[in-house]
Amino acid sequence: MIAIYPGSFDPITLGHLDIITRGTRLCDRVIVAVLRNPNKVPLFTIQQRMEQIRHATRHLDTVEVDSFEGLTVTYAQLRGATALLRGLRAVSDFEMELQMAHTNKTLIDQIETIFLATSNEYSFLSSSVVKEVAKFGGSIDHLVPQHVALDIYKCYAKNHPA
Numbered sequence: 146m147i148a149i150y151p152g153s154f155d156p157i158t159l160g161h162l163d164i165i166t167r168g169t170r171l172c173d174r175v176i177v178a179v180l181r182n183p184n185k186v187p188l189f190t191i192q193q194r195m196e197q198i199r200h201a202t203r204h205l206d207t208v209e210v211d212s213f214e215g216l217t218v219t220y221a222q223l224r225g226a227t228a229l230l231r232g233l234r235a236v237s238d239f240e241m242e243l244q245m246a247h248t249n250k251t252l253i254d255q256i257e258t259i260f261l262a263t264s265n266e267y268s269f270l271s272s273s274v275v276k277e278v279a280k281f282g283g284s285i286d287h288l289v290p291q292h293v294a295l296d297i298y299k300c301y302a303k304n305h306p307a
């Protein structure tokens with residue numbers, strides 16, 4: 146089974162990496178797909194985000210990194226995928242995720258959404274939280290892969306004197 150793991154990944158966190166790693170144990174291939182969203186102003190470009198994910202997943206040989214625009218299910222169908230992978234952190238995620246899963250099912254019935262419960266240690270974690278902590282000078286070393294932490298510290302260099 147080929148699964149798409151779609152998201153913004155601005156940037157990838159250890160929570161995302163946990164879902165990708167566990168996804169590889171369930172699926173033959175996991176395509177991590179970065180959404181090209183013209184309505185959001187990201188911290189990192191699509192190329193930077195893809196490079197960060199590639200580096201973080203370089204030990205997982207069934208993972209591919211790509212980008213897409215438009216509907217996730219259309220992209221999934223194009224790639225021959227039959228599943229979408231999503232992490233659920235808390236009840237607060239549930240409503241939106243369920244709405245997306247139902248909508249996607251009405252669009253292409255053959256593509257199923259697989260939810261993985263985010264590991265407890267990452268249940269509070271999001272890309273936004275990471276950026277917020279780094280912006281105000283806090284350490285994010287325990288929240289993102291090391292190379293991503295360095296990229297983020299560079300963005301907020303004035304808050305992280307060497």
Ligand code: PNS
Nearest residue numbers: 151152153154180215216217218245248
């Ligand atoms: O990392 P995110 O921002 O939580 O990911 C959200 C994402 C990219 C999975 C979602 O916004 C998405 O699939 N967008 C593409 C448009 C689409 O297919 N929407 C679903 C139908 S409502």
